[in-house]
Amino acid sequence: MxxxxxxxxxxxxxxxxxxxxxxxxxxxxxxxxxxxxxxxxxxxxxxxxxxxxxxxxxxxxxxxxxxxxxxxxxxxxxxYPDRPSLFGGEGGKAAARFIERWSQLTVHPFLGAAVLMDIHDRLDPADQAHFRTTREARFGKPIEEVPVGRDAGLDAFRAKLEPLRSMLSVQPFIGGETALFSDYIVASAFQWARVISPYPVLAADDPVAMWFERCLDLHSGLGRSVSAAA
Amino acid sequence: MxxxxxxxxxxxxxxxxxxxxxxxxxxxxxxxxxxxxxxxxxxxxxxxxxxxxxxxxxxxxxxxxxxxxxxxxxxxxxxYPDRPSLFGGEGGKAAARFIERWSQLTVHPFLGAAVLMDIHDRLDPADQAHFRTTREARFGKPIEEVPVGRDAGLDAFRAKLEPLRSMLSVQPFIGGETALFSDYIVASAFQWARVISPYPVLAADDPVAMWFERCLDLHSGLGRSVSAAA
Structure with a gap:
């Protein structure tokens, strides 16, 4: 099924x-x-x-x-143990917990704030009302104000990606030669921004951007099945 | 042999x-x-x-x-493939590259600056001269000035450890239920500070400090074979 x-x-x-x-x-x-x-x-x-x-x-x-x-x-x-592994063993499974936390605490806060109004503007009215209420409670300010500092914070955000960028000089994926769930964890944050907002969160020549493009190519271009937001 | x-x-x-x-x-x-x-x-x-x-x-x-x-x-x-694995499989090996970069770029800079004079003061005179020359070239200032901001930066440093701290609410080691090389990568940075300096880089009740203590207990207390600097 x-x-x-x-x-x-x-x-x-x-x-x-x-x-x-x-x-x-x-x-x-x-x-x-x-x-x-x-x-x-x-x-x-x-x-x-x-x-x-x-x-x-x-x-x-x-x-x-x-x-x-x-x-x-x-x-x-x-x-589905006979299918390709998502973790590459127990060590990879455990390390994915770290990478998940790194992504959530390092990548998500900036992106979530930067594209907040893009998300809002692409929702149905009832969802917009729900989104406004929950996000204004979370951020403690009108949602219109949340992305205001994104340009000023962009360089600092990109700098925070340096562990990933530096790792990419050694291997093409967090999973090594091929992508694993850890790659999907981080790539999905960038996919979130890509699908919902035209805001350029990564410079095109950033190794992180090139890795993200590789992730979008995977599985017959699954990530590209939804076009970048215009 | x-x-x-x-x-x-x-x-x-x-x-x-x-x-x-x-x-x-x-x-x-x-x-x-x-x-x-x-x-x-x-x-x-x-x-x-x-x-x-x-x-x-x-x-x-x-x-x-x-x-x-x-x-x-x-x-x-x-x-030594028949001995306990350091990585827990290929996924863990690849992820350790990320954790190595995270540690080097997130943990090392603050610790290296904070304990710089402690290192210097524990060297032989010839090594002190070498250390001063190479570190003053690296930091671009007299080595005495490098640790000056450590108290002001301590809270920000501890905050940067949040991905590790947050992960520790799920599992006791980066390697999962037991330590792997990824744990040694990060723990060795704290061991560096512990062995060379009395500066309290972690609060005692920090889950990161408790994890580090667990790492020091490993392998018959190998890390404790050298006492904390007084």
Whole structure:
């Protein structure tokens, strides 16, 4: 049975943008598993699969429902051990926890703030209201003010990527010669920005940008199945 | 034949302090390989094994001489595959490259500056002269001025450790349930500071400090074989 992926969308149902959902899309493709994306606006998230998770991504694989992107990756690795590994062994699985935290704490805060209004502007009215309420509570200011400092912070953000950039002089992927879930974790943050906003978060000649392009090429260009935001 | 580890020391030959040498000491212990530390002051580094490497650590394992801590770890993993793995598979090996870069770019700069004079003060006069010349060229100022901002920068440094700290709420080591080379990479930076300086780089109740204490307990307390600097 085809796996269902509940995938966050805005007004255009064909443009999923959640970084965490993209991690799962890449992971499913990596495992060679067919899946069907279930477009899910913000205000529908709570009701997904009777609300057992409360957030997306959620997958339904036959009788099994699994939420949380990392938990889904672990589920896929355990359930489909004969498919290409997402972690490359136990050491890679453990290290992916570090990379997930690095991405969430280093990459996400800037990107999330920089493209906040781009997200808002691409939502249905009911989702916009939900988004405004939850994000204004999180940021403590009107959402219009959140991306204001993005130009001033861009160089500092790019500098924070130096561990990844420096590593890329040794190997083409965080997974080594080929991509693993750790690559999808970080690439999905950049995919989030790419799909939702024309804001240029990376310089084109940045090795990080070139790595991201390689990630977009993977799995028959899965990442490019949604065009960059104009 | 016992492996030789050329190990950077100051005036007290029994207190090796180089973070990169400590990575190798931990790796050798992890593999259960007996080794002999060859105390090597700064000015002796260039002559180690006819200067084939130019830096320490260097190991001699029978006829093989290997330099660079990461290369040594790879050598040990390949040469002693039946011993406990340092990487936990290919994914862990690749991810260790990222963690090495993160440690070098996030942990080392603050620690290296904070304890610079502590290192200097624990060297022989000839090594002090070498150290002053090379470090003043690197920092572009008198070495006495380098640690001056450490108190002002301490909170920001501790904040930068958040990816590691956050990961430690999920698992006790970067390697997962047990330590791997990635743990030794980061722990050796803190060991460097611990062995050379009384400066309190971590708060005692920081989960990172507790992880470091666990690392010091490993391999019969190898890290504690050198006491904390007073």
């Amino acid at each position: 085809t796996i269902l992926l509940y995938d966050l969308v805005g007004t255009d149902r064909s443009r999923p943008f959640s970084p965490h959902c993209w991690k799962v899309a890449f992971a499913l493709a990596h495992k060679g598993l067919a899946y069907e994306s279930v477009p899910t606006p913000f205000t529908a998230v709570k009701g997904v699969e009777q609300g057992v998770c409360g957030t997306v991504p959620v997958i339904r694989d036959g009788e099994r429902v699994v939420g949380d992107s990392f938990a889904i990756a672990l589920y896929l690795e355990e359930t | 016992t492996i030789l580890l050329y190990d950077l020391v100051g005036t007290d030959r029994s207190r090796p302090f180089s973070p990169h040498c400590w990575k190798v000491a931990f790796a050798l212990a992890h593999k259960g390989l007996a080794y002999e530390s060859v105390p090597t002051p700064f000015t002796a580094v260039k002559g180690v094994e006819q200067g084939v490497c130019g830096t320490v650590p260097v190991i001699r394992d029978g006829e093989r001489v290997v330099g660079d801590s990461f290369a040594i770890a790879l050598y040990l993993e390949e040469t």
